[in-house]
Amino acid sequence: MMYLAHYGMSEAPFGLTPNTAFYVDLPIHQQAMAVLTVALAQGEGFIKVTGEVGTGKTLLCRKLLHEAPEHFALAYLPDPHLSPLELRWALALELGLKHSGNIDPQQLGQLLQRQLLLLAQQQKQVVLLIDEAQALPDETLETLRLLTNLETEQRKLLQVVLFGQPELNQRLALYQFRQLRQRISFSYDLSVLNRAQVACYVRARLQLAGVTTPIFSQPALWLLHFYSRGIPRLINILAHKALMLGFGKATQRLGYYQIVQAARDTDDVQAVVRWWPWSGVLGSAVLAALWYWLPGGWW
Ligand SMILES: Nc1ncnc2c1ncn2[C@@H]1O[C@H](COP(=O)(O)OP(=O)(O)OP(=O)(O)O)[C@@H](O)[C@H]1O
Ligand SMILES: [Mg+2]
Incomplete structure (x- = not known):
């Protein structure tokens, strides 16, 4: 894949096939x-x-x-x-x-x-x-x-x-x-993964692909959890798209912006972003903040 060399990866970390070589012990x-x-x-x-x-x-x-x-x-x-x-x-x-x-x-x-x-x-x-x-x-x-x-x-x-x-x-x-x-x-x-488990999952998969630096910022990880609802396949889709965006921008650090962008063209992510009129970067950040602040299951 094209971005592997850019991030120094040996393999694509977020493939969609259930590959046991990428098993994370959650x-x-x-x-x-x-x-x-x-x-x-x-x-x-x-x-x-x-x-x-x-x-x-x-x-x-x-x-x-x-x-x-x-x-x-x-x-x-x-x-x-x-x-x-x-x-x-x-x-x-x-x-x-x-x-x-x-x-x-x-x-x-x-x-x-x-x-x-x-x-x-x-x-x-x-x-x-x-x-x-x-x-x-x-x-x-x-x-x-x-x-x-x-x-x-x-x-x-x-x-x-x-x-x-x-x-x-x-x-x-x-x-x-x-x-x-x-x-x-x-x-x-x-069950689905909680916030800490999402971070752990992403880190572990990156490690299995040969990356030890934290590519995703903390807010990026929170948004990954928010949009994916803690579902591993959606995390993989979003993370892969964010990595492509980072590659396009020649950066090795991914923040919340790339995740929002990735979520915008992904079906089946947290539904609220698709009909919300202000589904831009700021709007999504506010939504994510609200989501953590409101009691679980409010949406
Ligand atoms: N513990 C884990 N470690 C690494 N990857 C995981 C883990 N759990 C899920 N995944 C990844 O999530 C994705 C979805 O997993 P899988 O295909 O097994 O889901 P599923 O429950 O069979 O879904 P479906 O109901 O659509 O068949 C795969 O890419 C898989 O590698
Ligand atoms: Mg299956």
């Missing part, structure tokens, strides 16, 4: 990982991690894939728009069953069960990670529940971790899902 993600580790160790059938769009669910999912100990056999479904049969097929493929086109659904079920038993005998703990779980069709959710019913005398043959947006909770709250809901004894809800 309290929310630390806690989520702790819950996951405990719940998996206890052999829970269903575990749920929810969070707003852009709060790091996919990143957590990938981190788990990278770091799970040897005795786990992990299967990963990034896109759960699957019918019950497709789900069984996807799981079978992930578990290393060879594809054979002409077996019927019942045989597939038996094959799956046998494979799960085999893995259990090899002391493998099989975990299915489902990203974007809010998009699972109703019947597929029910199929999942039935799959987690498979167990030996000692433990479950399959554990499932659902990663999803808050809509997942709304869906699970429906009467028809009460049986599944009751089986989720461990869950974690990712």
